[in-house]
Amino acid sequence: MAYDTEKYRKKREKVLGMKKRGISFGVISTIVSICIMGAMGFVVLPGTIAYIAERNLDDAIYRLESSASWPNEIVTGILETEGVVEAVTDKGGKRLIITFDRQEVEVVIFSSFFAKNGLKPTLLNRVNHRQRVTILKEEKKLEAL
Numbered sequence: 001m002a003y004d005t006e007k008y009r010k011k012r013e014k015v016l017g018m019k020k021r022g023i024s025f026g027v028i029s030t031i032v033s034i035c036i037m038g039a040m041g042f043v044v045l046p047g048t049i050a051y052i053a054e055r056n057l058d059d060a061i062y063r064l065e066s067s068a069s070w071p072n073e074i075v076t077g078i079l080e081t082e083g084v085v086e087a088v089t090d091k092g093g094k095r096l097i098i099t100f101d102r103q104e105v106e107v108v109i110f111s112s113f114f115a116k117n118g119l120k121p122t123l124l125n126r127v128n129h130r131q132r133v134t135i136l137k138e139e140k141k142l143e144a145l
Contacts, residue, residue: 056103057085057129060110062096062121069093074117081105081113096121099129 064070070089075096078087083104088097098110107126114121 051130054129056101057099058102058126059129059132060098060100060107060126061124062098062110062114063094063124065120065122067094070096074114074119077117078110078113081109095124097132 070093075087075089078084078096078098081100083101084098085101086097086099089095090097107123111121111123
């Protein structure tokens with residue numbers, strides 16, 4: 001007959017002084033791991049979501065050859081174009097910055113729009129939107145110094 005471990009379990013625990021108290025180490029480590037993973041997700045997720053939302057955006061920066069300010073009708077007309085997220089002028093109104101989705105719109109469409117309205121703009125730069133936002137943040141830091 002084989003030795004039955006369950007039969008004398010209570011006696012063994014009483015003699016050895018083993019009592020089951022509190023929460024086990026496995027449960028504590030699981031709770032701590034979940035807390036750490038949740039905190040990391042809280043830190044990383046907003047940046048990831050922002051990247052996914054802005055990954056296809058580009059900025060085109062235009063200036064009129066006559067160095068005049070951009071008319072407001074042109075800015076609102078550009079905003080009506082499909083795929084354009086934002087169209088703003090800089091502080092002096094000399095530069096027009098168009099934020100657009102590069103999968104839906106190309107810069108050629110803006111050139112034809114300007115030609116229809118009798119304007120002669122110059123494309124100063126086409127840059128990734130995230131890169132331009134980073135540059136603006138750095139410029140604000142330098143201005144604050």
